[in-house]
Amino acid sequence: MKKLLLILAVLSLSACSTLESLKEQIPSRWDANQSLIVTDMQQMTRHIDCTADLKSQLHSLFMKVEWYDIYASTKGTYDMAKLDQVMLTTIKEFQERTDKGPVSPMYCDMKKKVLVQQADIIAKTVQGRF
């Protein structure tokens, strides 16, 4: 009986991992919460003000993208969760540089352009689902 239970436990674990890997292969469906948050991300990147305090703006943006990442990962929409990693890296590096001291206006302007592009790419993918 113990052996049977052990076999069943191993089989159920194996089934779970197969199910998870299968879920990773299936494209996720349109989601209202993700659509809302990516629009927020688009709007926030467009309104980055390089003449104002960057730390608070970047922190707010990071929190927004992190929210998206946690939600997408928890919901199991792996295809959407992997999209935000590039944007998180771009923001983290921007934050690290602003933590060290003032950044050049040109650097800030280019980072803003890159972040707008990345938010747009993620938003089009999130909104373009069925």
Add this chain to the structure above:
Amino acid sequence: MSDQLIAVANSGDQWAAERAQYALQVHDAVVNGQMSKEEASEVLQDMINTQQLQEQANADQVKAALFFGITQLISMYA
């Protein structure tokens, strides 16, 4: 190297031209002392990462369209 970027910037491909112009702006900013080399390297790497993100997003969109298209066909036959 800049010749290639100038060629892309003047090409008809709006998406690529815009990005090539950004890269040229970064290069000009370094030459004119408006941006440090470290800042420029980071921004240029961001541009490459963004290009890879775009390719991944395109692939995901095609995959999703294919998957749901086939699913619709299956539901029609059911």
